[in-house]
Amino acid sequence: MEVVPKMEAHLSKEETVDVVGYLARHFGPKDPGKKLVEEICSFCHGLAKLQGQEYTRDEWVNVTKGMIFEGAPVTEEEYSLILDYLEKNYGPPSKE
Numbered sequence: 001m002e003v004v005p006k007m008e009a010h011l012s013k014e015e016t017v018d019v020v021g022y023l024a025r026h027f028g029p030k031d032p033g034k035k036l037v038e039e040i041c042s043f044c045h046g047l048a049k050l051q052g053q054e055y056t057r058d059e060w061v062n063v064t065k066g067m068i069f070e071g072a073p074v075t076e077e078e079y080s081l082i083l084d085y086l087e088k089n090y091g092p093p094s095k096e
Helices: 003-008 013-027 032-043 057-069 076-090
Strands: none
Touching: 032 076, 057 076
């Protein structure tokens, strides 16, 4: 389907970038770390607990190790993906 190219005729370049970003975020492939957080972390608590967090990767390591100690079933590969996701989406704001 070529919806975006047809839309481009009616959108500015900036609007096209915004539309593509929106479609990718909401309808593109799901981040594997996000999927793991939704499936594993929400097993014991709601995801609302993540809102407003701005932990560094090291702080997320401490939090997630505690959850694994309590029984969260996470492999080493999954652990890395979860930390990547949490750091990117619930870490301190980037200094760009």
